[in-house]
Amino acid sequence: MKFSIRPWLALIAASVLLAPTPSMAAGNVPARSQSRQSVNRNTNAGGNTNVNRNANVNRNTNVNTNTNVNRNTNVNVDRNVNVHGGYYGGSYGGGCCYHPVATAAAVTATAVATAAVVGSRVQTLPPSCTVVVAGGVSYQQCGSTWYQPQIASGSTTYVVVNPPQ
Amino acid sequence: MKHMLRFTGALLLITAGLSTQLPAQEDSVPGAAKVEPGATQALDRMGAYLRTLKAFQVQTRGTSEIVMPDGQKVQLSQTTNLLARMPDKLMADINGDRGSKLYLFDGQTFTLFARDAGYYATAAVPGTLRQLVDILADKYDIEIPLVDLFLWGAPNNTPPKLTSAIDIGPTEVDGVSCEHYAFRQEGLDWQVWIQQGDYPLPRKLVLTTLTDDARPQHTSILTWNLAPSYNEAAFTFTPPPDTHKIDFAPNAQSGKH
Numbered sequence: 001m002k003f004s005i006r007p008w009l010a011l012i013a014a015s016v017l018l019a020p021t022p023s024m025a026a027g028n029v030p031a032r033s034q035s036r037q038s039v040n041r042n043t044n045a046g047g048n049t050n051v052n053r054n055a056n057v058n059r060n061t062n063v064n065t066n067t068n069v070n071r072n073t074n075v076n077v078d079r080n081v082n083v084h085g086g087y088y089g090g091s092y093g094g095g096c097c098y099h100p101v102a103t104a105a106a107v108t109a110t111a112v113a114t115a116a117v118v119g120s121r122v123q124t125l126p127p128s129c130t131v132v133v134a135g136g137v138s139y140q141q142c143g144s145t146w147y148q149p150q151i152a153s154g155s156t157t158y159v160v161v162n163p164p165q
Numbered sequence: 166m167k168h169m170l171r172f173t174g175a176l177l178l179i180t181a182g183l184s185t186q187l188p189a190q191e192d193s194v195p196g197a198a199k200v201e202p203g204a205t206q207a208l209d210r211m212g213a214y215l216r217t218l219k220a221f222q223v224q225t226r227g228t229s230e231i232v233m234p235d236g237q238k239v240q241l242s243q244t245t246n247l248l249a250r251m252p253d254k255l256m257a258d259i260n261g262d263r264g265s266k267l268y269l270f271d272g273q274t275f276t277l278f279a280r281d282a283g284y285y286a287t288a289a290v291p292g293t294l295r296q297l298v299d300i301l302a303d304k305y306d307i308e309i310p311l312v313d314l315f316l317w318g319a320p321n322n323t324p325p326k327l328t329s330a331i332d333i334g335p336t337e338v339d340g341v342s343c344e345h346y347a348f349r350q351e352g353l354d355w356q357v358w359i360q361q362g363d364y365p366l367p368r369k370l371v372l373t374t375l376t377d378d379a380r381p382q383h384t385s386i387l388t389w390n391l392a393p394s395y396n397e398a399a400f401t402f403t404p405p406p407d408t409h410k411i412d413f414a415p416n417a418q419s420g421k422h
Contacts, residue, residue: 036374039353040324148411152306
């Protein structure tokens, strides 16, 4: 298992809370396996893979098996703001109606947002990141979260790190 | 087959004790699994021939399958252009649905360049290609493309034990006359199409993974060039502009296998 437990907990929470939209919940789970590519070796046969090639996670949620909890945070936050921003943000006004999906999404956003645990590893970055080189090390700054790219099991991955000093 | 023996043993006990007849099981079909000497010899011959090659270029087109949590399968495609010079030079260029990657080894340094992301990582691995295969797998959980081509027939490789080996018969792959073989081993059914004649090269491979009920499959068609032209620079990495050097993550499973 290559993933730390904290994002998984958030993932489970997201799955439960997003029950009204099961395709989305399913899309956030990594692939369970893949075909072996070697007769003589049986390494790297696990689900450490990212099927989704779309920039926008919403376009193709059924095939998306990316393990990036944080990227979906942004999706959920957007939904929250659009659908129900006034209810939680307090600054939009006009929030009127209880909506179970929107509420679930809002709660999930909170749960997932805390999942950017230092040391956790994702396969795709959230949108709008900036490359920052500090102390000879290349980082990706995505809002307040900093990632250090690493090649893990042959694939580019991003580890959440503390901001460089 | 160990499994079959255990099953048969259990069947006998139950039959003796209860005098009841159990329905026939797929595993108990007589003669279902057999190891034909001709099929294993063809494999040995292919491996021995591969080990005589001093330099080769292989281009492949292939597909792999990913299994979703609910069992749905998704097929991904890729092409590989691999150039190897024994004992210690490698260039492998992968392009496809999983992105674009370049593997380079010049006998001293291994580089993996993730083109899409603009990142590359390097590791000092002085030695042969055969050593590189083991070191990369152990330290970084990385398998070089078409790794079987470097392991078949290698004196220090123990091939998985075959539980079934069948010669399916003659056919063609891309117009080349081949003999088609099917094998079974623990967790894997696989087939190879070996070129007939004096150059017994693998021309096609199909691997069916058995450890998942969905049985994801990998296929690969190989086109060979046994007299490739290249220069030394082909094996050494020169970072393009706007690329960044990053690290390899250490293999979390290191030492467990």
